[in-house]
Amino acid sequence: MRNSKYAPLFETKRAKGIAIYRLFAVSIFIGICSIWAYRLSHIPRKGEDGKWIWIGLFASELWFGFSWILSEAHRWNPSYRCTFKDRLSKRYGNDLPDVDIFVCTADPAIEPPMMVINTVLSVMAYDYPPEKLSVYLSDDAGSDITFYALLEASQFAKHWIPYCKDFNVEPRSPAAYFISVSDTHDTKQDKPLATIKKLYEDMENRIESAAKLGRLSKEICSKHRGFSQWNLYASRRDHHTILQILIDGNATDIKGSALPTLVYLAREKRPQHPHNFKAGAVNALIRVSSNISNGQIILNVDCDMYSNNSHAVLDALCFFLDEEKGHEIAFVQFPQIFENITKNDIYGNSLIVGREVEFHGLDGYGGPLYIGTGCFHRRDALCGKKFSEECKIQWKGGNNTMRREESAHELEETSRFLASCTYEENTQRGKEIGLKYGCPVEDVITGLSIQCQGWKSVYFNPPRSAFIGVAPTTLPQTLEQHKRWSEGDFQIFLSKYGPAWFAHGKISLGLQMGYCCYCLWAPNCLPTLYYSVVPSLCLLRGISLFPQCSTPWFIPYVYVIVSKYAYSLIEFLWSGGTILGWWNNQRMWLYRRTSSYVLGFTDTILKSLGFSDTAFVITAKVADEDVLERYQREIMEFGPSSSSPMFTLLATIALLNLFSLLGVVQKLALNKDSISQYQAMALQILLCSLLVLINLPLYQGLFLRKDKGKIPSSVAVKSVVLALSAITCFTFMY
Numbered sequence: 001m002r003n004s005k006y007a008p009l010f011e012t013k014r015a016k017g018i019a020i021y022r023l024f025a026v027s028i029f030i031g032i033c034s035i036w037a038y039r040l041s042h043i044p045r046k047g048e049d050g051k052w053i054w055i056g057l058f059a060s061e062l063w064f065g066f067s068w069i070l071s072e073a074h075r076w077n078p079s080y081r082c083t084f085k086d087r088l089s090k091r092y093g094n095d096l097p098d099v100d101i102f103v104c105t106a107d108p109a110i111e112p113p114m115m116v117i118n119t120v121l122s123v124m125a126y127d128y129p130p131e132k133l134s135v136y137l138s139d140d141a142g143s144d145i146t147f148y149a150l151l152e153a154s155q156f157a158k159h160w161i162p163y164c165k166d167f168n169v170e171p172r173s174p175a176a177y178f179i180s181v182s183d184t185h186d187t188k189q190d191k192p193l194a195t196i197k198k199l200y201e202d203m204e205n206r207i208e209s210a211a212k213l214g215r216l217s218k219e220i221c222s223k224h225r226g227f228s229q230w231n232l233y234a235s236r237r238d239h240h241t242i243l244q245i246l247i248d249g250n251a252t253d254i255k256g257s258a259l260p261t262l263v264y265l266a267r268e269k270r271p272q273h274p275h276n277f278k279a280g281a282v283n284a285l286i287r288v289s290s291n292i293s294n295g296q297i298i299l300n301v302d303c304d305m306y307s308n309n310s311h312a313v314l315d316a317l318c319f320f321l322d323e324e325k326g327h328e329i330a331f332v333q334f335p336q337i338f339e340n341i342t343k344n345d346i347y348g349n350s351l352i353v354g355r356e357v358e359f360h361g362l363d364g365y366g367g368p369l370y371i372g373t374g375c376f377h378r379r380d381a382l383c384g385k386k387f388s389e390e391c392k393i394q395w396k397g398g399n400n401t402m403r404r405e406e407s408a409h410e411l412e413e414t415s416r417f418l419a420s421c422t423y424e425e426n427t428q429r430g431k432e433i434g435l436k437y438g439c440p441v442e443d444v445i446t447g448l449s450i451q452c453q454g455w456k457s458v459y460f461n462p463p464r465s466a467f468i469g470v471a472p473t474t475l476p477q478t479l480e481q482h483k484r485w486s487e488g489d490f491q492i493f494l495s496k497y498g499p500a501w502f503a504h505g506k507i508s509l510g511l512q513m514g515y516c517c518y519c520l521w522a523p524n525c526l527p528t529l530y531y532s533v534v535p536s537l538c539l540l541r542g543i544s545l546f547p548q549c550s551t552p553w554f555i556p557y558v559y560v561i562v563s564k565y566a567y568s569l570i571e572f573l574w575s576g577g578t579i580l581g582w583w584n585n586q587r588m589w590l591y592r593r594t595s596s597y598v599l600g601f602t603d604t605i606l607k608s609l610g611f612s613d614t615a616f617v618i619t620a621k622v623a624d625e626d627v628l629e630r631y632q633r634e635i636m637e638f639g640p641s642s643s644s645p646m647f648t649l650l651a652t653i654a655l656l657n658l659f660s661l662l663g664v665v666q667k668l669a670l671n672k673d674s675i676s677q678y679q680a681m682a683l684q685i686l687l688c689s690l691l692v693l694i695n696l697p698l699y700q701g702l703f704l705r706k707d708k709g710k711i712p713s714s715v716a717v718k719s720v721v722l723a724l725s726a727i728t729c730f731t732f733m734y
């Protein structure tokens with residue numbers, strides 16, 4: 001018995017075989033240094049062709065080498081976690097803390113109410129004492145249809161939660177569960193299953209028809225006093241606080257057991273007050289929940305991510321409640337897993353290397369980033385408290401339960417003003433307290449500042465995923481998402497929280513490097529653009545930029561290229577990807593860098609010079625049928641918003657390389673003597689051919705396809721003209 005008191009609730013393991021990896025990394029580093037040495041020692045003399053071209057190439061390679069060094073922070077010291085839930089239950093029994101769950105939604109058209117309530121139901125059904133669980137939905141659209149859906153869900157929950165517990169159902173999102181049982185038939189459950197499914201479908205019908213109609217009938221509105229709050233509602237950007245406790249502490253399910261508290265919140269919005277997007281919504285939830293349930297642990301999920309594991313709360317608590325190390329931990333981040341990924345992950349959206357490799361690496365240096373969803377927070381830390389040894393909470397003994405005794409109605413009245421838009425004026429909220437404002441990736445900057453306050457974070461990636469969401473299904477959506485991320489991360493780099501200087505001395509060097517890796521996504525566009533355009537143009541003019549096969553300088557290039565790509569392939573396969581998936585991922589690497597990051601970079605620069613303003617684009621979660629069909633067949637989707645400058649850029653670069661390669665082939669065919677000249681340029685030809693090969697789907701989209709997902713002809717014409725004029729200009733210059 002005495003021993004069990006000292007048994008930890010979680011364990012951290014270091015990776016095996018790390019020494020071999022480090023030796024390998026050192027060998028690549030030597031290769032990179034040799035490449036730099038080659039560039040430096042072979043700068044063309046004054047008067048020779050291409051001195052500036054050469055220097056540009058050197059700068060790019062310097063940058064690539066430097067980013068590679070930064071990315072080693074993700075691989076040098078990985079760690080892995082596991083939890084002991086049985087010890088937790090034994091030790092804490094009835095003393096488990098209150099947990100508040102925040103679900104955020106922002107637009108009923110992009111995030112359908114059915115999806116939202118499936119997320120809500122899945123987290124309400126967690127395997128956790130229901131009287132200690134409170135679920136808050138923040139609806140930034142203030143949509144009465146979403147409210148209606150949540151009201152329906154609160155009724156359905158009275159049947160769903162006991163059903164889940166009786167039959168040990170997984171996953172606990174009804175939609176996902178019904179899909180999963182439709183193939184496996186269990187006769188013992190048959191009748192209850194049929195009953196609950198019927199209830200769900202009836203509810204779905206009612207909600208969908210209301211959503212289709214776009215408004216609620218008088219009959220529905222008369223059912224609940226909550227609807228009267230919409231009487232004064234002017235518009236999505238102009239309304240007072242709407243707050244409704246749909247399930248309070250006294251409600252019970254059909255079997256007489258307690259239910260989790262359920263709260264709907266649409267914070268006040270006025271056109272003259274900035275609402276600060278999701279960060280503003282979460283901060284309003286933090287305040288309102290502190291008055292209603294005040295759980296010391298907060299789980300934050302996006303409305304498109306349902307819980308796939310009803311024990312995830314217990315997993316997270318194993319970290320916070322561990323007697324030895326738990327008090328240092330500010331947040332526990334779970335990975336994002338997407339169910340919409342096709343087999344070969346055509347848009348590289350599964351981010352599996354990030355999930356299986358990079359975040360484990362960050363964890364080894366003091367903790368992963370906070371990525372906005374699937375994350376458990378300690379309330380104190382999220383509210384800006386500095387870490388100190390006194391932060392230890394006495395979880396045992398029950399004095400952490402601050403549940404209020406007032407009635408639901410009184411609580412609503414006293415909480416409402418906490419969500420008003422003037423409440424934050426002249427306070428530290430949005431700066432030091434809660435999520436930070438003014439950054440498109442409010443989550444990352446908030447996580448960084450928490451870590452800078454001395455807290456640690458934990459990355460927990462269990463074999464069975466805890467949260468499952470949907471990823472974008474078209475190229476424009478994917479690129480748009482990456483634009484926002486790269487822009488936000490770069491803003492953090494330039495801000496007063498920049499991981500390179502602000503964080504210095506506050507977090508470990510490895511973590512600083514790890515953050516910089518993400519924060520420097522956007523400027524990556526410059527060397528990548530250079531590398532994918534200039535060598536190909538030079539090829540046309542016969543300017544050689546790489547060492548010949550016969551010189552020893554050729555070796556470091558080949559070694560670095562081959563070993564780096566071979567390693568990345570192995571890493572990708574090890575993370576669970578396919579070979580074609582890796583190839584697609586390389587393409588997306590190029591596309592993101594030559595489109596999203598370019599726009600992210602220029603926007604950030606313009607913004608810091610004061611020319612434009614932050615916009616927050618939500619990624620769509622629904623798609624047309626024919627778009628989905630093409631997605632499932634892994635055909636790249638360029639439409640319909642593909643008139644954006646991103647696609648002109650991509651197409652122009654692809655065509656430039658195609659023309660350059662065709663030019664070389666033509667010269668070789670016409671003039672046999674040039675073979676020896678081009679032999680000397682083997683690496684350059686290889687680079688250009690690979691660029692053409694990886695761009696094949698783009699050429700198809702430009703010239704061969706007829707469906708709606710192809711690149712519009714206006715973009716095709718524009719990019720042909722641009723590519724040809726670039727080649728002509730270059731020919732004149734050199």
Ligand SMILES: *[C@@H]1O[C@H](CO)[C@@H](O)[C@H](O)[C@H]1NC(C)=O
Nearest residue numbers: 170171308309337463464465
């Ligand atoms: C989701 O949970 C189920 C069990 O309910 C499990 O079989 C499945 O593998 C999980 N999904 C993922 C992506 O891990």
Ligand SMILES: CC(=O)N[C@H]1CO[C@H](CO)[C@@H](O)[C@@H]1O
Nearest residue numbers: 339340470473621622623628
């Ligand atoms: C939003 C979205 O695109 N959802 C799709 C995810 O993928 C499944 C099957 O692969 C589709 O049925 C969903 O419609």
